[in-house]
Amino acid sequence: MSNTLQETQDISEIVNRGLKKRYRSEFMFRFYGVVSILFAVVFLLVFFSSIISKGYSAFTQGELNMKIYLNEEVIDPDRLRDEEEIRYANFDKLVLDSLKTYFPEVSSRKERKELKSLVSSGTSLRLQSMVLNDYSLIGQEIDIWVRLDSDIDMYLKGNIDVSLDESQRRISDNQVRWVQELQEQNLIRQNFNSTLFTAGDSREPELAGVLGALVGSFFMLIITFIVAFPLGVAAAIYLEEFAPKNRFIDFVEVNINNLAAVPSIIYGLLGLAVFINFFGMPRSAPLVGGLVLALMTFPVIIIASRAALQSVPPSITDAALGVGASKIQTVFDHVFPLALPGMLTGSIIGMARALGESAPLLMIGMVAFVVDVPSSPLDSSAALPVQVYLWADAPERGFVERTSAAILVLLFFLLLMNSTAIWLRNKFETKW
């Protein structure tokens, strides 16, 4: 008896000796866990704050109030009201004349050039399209807000150091003086930069927008979804419910898992070789981009769909089979509808990854300068991540903030897709 008591004491002594060490290791593990999470949070904060602090100013754009006299002598001296004639009219002169009413003392060629470059070079094109839409404007004075040139906008946003010597900055002393005078007269305002969402790419930062890229990405995702979702779901249903268990099917399953891990650039090369070089599809088209991204998303959808099918409890199948349903009735009338929300969730997350993908698009020529907003998946187009890449590479200072703004737009859509996936999951989730 005393022997066993002795043993128990021995054991508890051994346990007690180790206890401190065990507590410590548990504490350390928790500590490491908290540290690594903190680390991730700090990085995320740094990342977001740097993008937001650089990008928020791109959502406003400096504008100047101008009264422009649409002089008939300049626009259409022969009163022909002919579109071709009006296209060749010197609208730049009208802009300059209007600016001169603010600063009548400007005379030299250099000063005129400086004065003209206060406002965006798109102003004359805007006047042109206004007149072409409505000939009755000719001969009238219009009062409009026009966008300032990107360099002036950068100055207003405090990105140009005017204490430097004039030769070392993008805007001249004259321009600084003029802008200050205009500001005193309240003729300059910062307005919401709607162009960012309504225009395609441009080489002038104040005229550039993400709409072209947005539409391109939208077309691509539509095609990706149409191609990859039905095929992926069909493959998953077959593999999960109908496929015989043999070596060949095992081999296929292993390869699908491998495919999901293939680097995306490889899919780009494949797309270039197959779709463009072999089938002769157009370069830079969202159609090809969508097909490439479909190939990339396909294995992800299969894996997600199989997981969704597996989560349907066997009792459902058994019950259906028990009341005499055939295998195909069981699968399509009972298992598939129950698994569909899970499949959709997995697919949306796969598509979100496809939306942020740029590497395969570089291979198929989607890194192109495209001004016109695409109207079909066959038109040349850029995509959101590629637009970020293109703007990051542009020399103009104004594109620095626009790059960050484009990243914010991209992040917004990624967030939207991921939260849709979560919402779908929560809404349709069935507790068994």
Next chain:
Amino acid sequence: MKKSISIFAAAILMLLLPLTASAAARDTIKIVGSSTVYPFATVVAERFGKSTKFNTPVIESTGSGGGLKLFCKGIGVEHPDITNASRRIKQKEIDNCAKAGVTDIVEIKIGYDGIVIANSKKADVLALTKRQIFLALAPEIPHPNGAKQLIKNPNVTWRDVDSSLPNIKIEVLGPPPTSGTRDAFAELAMEGGCKTFKWLKDIKKENKKRYKAICRSVREDGPYIEAGENDNLIVQKLNANPKALGVFGYSFLVENSDSIQGSFVDGVLPTFENIAQGDYKVSRPLYFYVKKAHIGTIPGMKEFLREFTADKTIGQDGYLTDKGLIPMPSGEYSQFRSAARKLSTLSGLN
């Protein structure tokens, strides 16, 4: 369920339908080629698209070599109409083009681009010679004692290269070998410095390959840092590190003249006038090549050529000069403008 399956099938069919008709017609000009010409060509394209009734040409930046490869693949709407190049077409490329049936090519020079070696305005302006650039950045340099023998480049600081230079570590951020800027830098600056050693120049006659290997290589042991094709990134890094130098196109110096400055090369600063007059030697011509067979098939080709070669575009005060393009002397300009009007084709490299 059957219904939804047939909807899926119909959707897939609808998708496959346009594939067959995809390559039938095209009403947008497609341009590929050099990343150096890209910032200029895009400006022209945008103006062209906005001021005429034609679509805005689509421009893809593929590099000069990649662009010519795509350009020479054949005639037809699936191939690009125009390719930009920051160097002249090579005989080999003309031959490749001819093999694919692309025989009539119109060559148009648009102007010049200077390659600058710049640093942050926080540091002093450097005055370099091509010889010093070669001695600082070549993997192997002639023995300092004058013997005709190559040694592994021992220079760590600029002072090691030449006693007149500051005592700071050699750190040069530049483009990778795939870039046309790098080719031009190697050819104009590095080889230019290499040639100042007479015995190295003599190797050219005996063994051209060896000469190129010696004169155009860039060291890989640290001082030359490949900073990617993104010239903006180089500019940002220069601001962060005033001791470093960067190599990039003149247009980036123009856009960032408030924070970076070009170095003297052989006593000449990279300014607009110096490059235009040919005093600044590290500069190269920029071209674009047009497939004559596509003129008339693709709408707007002639008008685009006209816009690109107009005086208001690439003339002395053209709008591309605001973007950093160095215009051609007026004699050369009128020659290429008339080539564009008459669509005279390239008959051979002369």
